[in-house]
Amino acid sequence: MTLAELLPSIGCSTEPVLEEGLWPDGTRLDGSDLVIGGVPASRLAAQFGTPCQVLDETTVRTRAREFLKALPEAEVVFAGKSLPCPEVYRWMAAEGLSLDVSSAGELALARAADFPAARIVMHGNVKTGEDLKAALAYGVSRIVVDSFDEIAQLGALARHGQQVVVRVTPGVDAHTHAAIATGVEDQKFGFSLASGAALEAVLRVVEQPSLRLVGLHCHIGSQVRHVAAYEETVRRMVGLIAGCGVRIEQLDLGGGFCAPYLPGESSFDLAGFAHRVRVALNYECAVHRVPVPRVLVEPGRSVVANAGVTLYRVCAVKRGTTRTFVAVDGGMSDNPRPALYGAKYAVRLVGRGGRMAPVTVVGRHCEAGDVLASDVVLPADVHAGDLLAVPATGAYHHALASNYNQVGRPPVVAVHDGTARLVVRRETEEDLLRRYV
Numbered sequence: 065m066t067l068a069e070l071l072p073s074i075g076c077s078t079e080p081v082l083e084e085g086l087w088p089d090g091t092r093l094d095g096s097d098l099v100i101g102g103v104p105a106s107r108l109a110a111q112f113g114t115p116c117q118v119l120d121e122t123t124v125r126t127r128a129r130e131f132l133k134a135l136p137e138a139e140v141v142f143a144g145k146s147l148p149c150p151e152v153y154r155w156m157a158a159e160g161l162s163l164d165v166s167s168a169g170e171l172a173l174a175r176a177a178d179f180p181a182a183r184i185v186m187h188g189n190v191k192t193g194e195d196l197k198a199a200l201a202y203g204v205s206r207i208v209v210d211s212f213d214e215i216a217q218l219g220a221l222a223r224h225g226q227q228v229v230v231r232v233t234p235g236v237d238a239h240t241h242a243a244i245a246t247g248v249e250d251q252k253f254g255f256s257l258a259s260g261a262a263l264e265a266v267l268r269v270v271e272q273p274s275l276r277l278v279g280l281h282c283h284i285g286s287q288v289r290h291v292a293a294y295e296e297t298v299r300r301m302v303g304l305i306a307g308c309g310v311r312i313e314q315l316d317l318g319g320g321f322c323a324p325y326l327p328g329e330s331s332f333d334l335a336g337f338a339h340r341v342r343v344a345l346n347y348e349c350a351v352h353r354v355p356v357p358r359v360l361v362e363p364g365r366s367v368v369a370n371a372g373v374t375l376y377r378v379c380a381v382k383r384g385t386t387r388t389f390v391a392v393d394g395g396m397s398d399n400p401r402p403a404l405y406g407a408k409y410a411v412r413l414v415g416r417g418g419r420m421a422p423v424t425v426v427g428r429h430c431e432a433g434d435v436l437a438s439d440v441v442l443p444a445d446v447h448a449g450d451l452l453a454v455p456a457t458g459a460y461h462h463a464l465a466s467n468y469n470q471v472g473r474p475p476v477v478a479v480h481d482g483t484a485r486l487v488v489r490r491e492t493e494e495d496l497l498r499r500y501v
């Protein structure tokens with residue numbers, strides 16, 4: 065079956081309609097321009113250049129509030145790795161969320177945002193001595209230990225009473241891409257529950273006079289759609305709490321809540337999650353006769369993904385024998401997710417509708433796999449100079465961006481109520497040259 069058979073809009077003149085759920089809240093069409101956070105995309109591209117990552121502040125804050133509202137009894141911890149940026153961390157602090165960081169570098173951004181140390185959790189399967197020292201120096205409230213080596217190292221570095229959480233691999237399959245499935249056995253994250261390593265880790269932490277065990281942590285993966293995977297995780301983790309014979313005050317269930325990337329995909333069922341996890345936790349704790357721990361959740365993608373839109377300028381169109389390639393001024397350096405996980409995106413041309421045709425949107429980098437979106441439809445007359453907008457690019461884009469081919473990383477522009485301002489500036493040649501000696 066061809067794409068044209070699957071998508072009847074191909075070959076037809078279409079009225080532009082915005083795909084539901086993919087774009088920042090309040091995004092609208094004004095003629096054929098796209099208005100994000102009250103600012104036309106054409107104006108953003110003219111003012112800040114392309115590629116440009118646009119971030120709608122209201123959407124970020126609204127998603128953060130939705131977590132707090134759905135889970136009033138829980139501590140909601142923003143996964144700082146999903147969008148590392150002091151201004152975004154400030155929004156999270158103001159909304160009352162906590163923050164997780166995975167390195168001294170992410171902690172430096174948190175410090176720049178004056179994020180309260182009492183609400184910071186540090187993660188990472190590898191924390192170097194520098195990471196641990198930076199966490200201790202800032203007084204990060206909890207450090208999630210991930211190996212026996214780290215327990216010993218932290219025990220030696222910490223002063224009395226450093227709060228520690230043990231990362232557990234619960235053996236739960238979250239049915240997501242293998243590269244982002246972190247809850248299953250046989251992998252680098254955490255201590256295996258099934259092998260007994262998790263129990264051993266709990267006992268080792270308790271033996272360290274400078275450490276105070278406060279909780280258990282797990283993170284079963286990212287882009288998880290099924291609440292049932294979290295219920296099963298709760299069941300297993302409470303089993304461990306009951307078996308370890310130590311008072312566990314906190315149960316951190318990690319993040320991973322899915323976000324929609326393509327038309328027709330739904331958002332995470334947050335209300336269903338809150339209800340079912342609460343019921344499962346209370347039930348399991350009652351059965352095992354252990355006190356109910358305070359739950360922590362660590363959403364990243366579900367808070368920021370759909371707040372982001374990336375704008376690209378078309379630089380060349382090649383009409384091949386079987387496909388039309390639309391080449392843009394960005395690519396795998398600002399969005400490596402298609403190459404890493406086969407991630408798929410929707411693409412929209414800003415400024416024109418008309419008869420649609422299937423195209424493959426590719427980047428500017430020296431890899432044949434530098435494909436941003438295959439089998440998408442754009443106006444058949446797409447040409448150099450056109451402006452493209454890609455929704456759902458707020459999470460793990462700025463975070464994963466590289467300098468491949470010595471292309472400077474794009475800016476992040478926050479939009480809010482009709483105003484736009486830089487929160488991360490574009491990387492310049494001077495920035496690139498500064499590192500070379």
Ligand SMILES: Cc1ncc(COP(=O)(O)O)c(C=O)c1O
Nearest residue numbers: 143283286319320362363364365
């Ligand atoms: C420990 C931990 N918590 C939270 C997250 C956030 O996941 P997501 O952005 O899918 O919600 C991650 C992502 O890798 C993680 O490793």
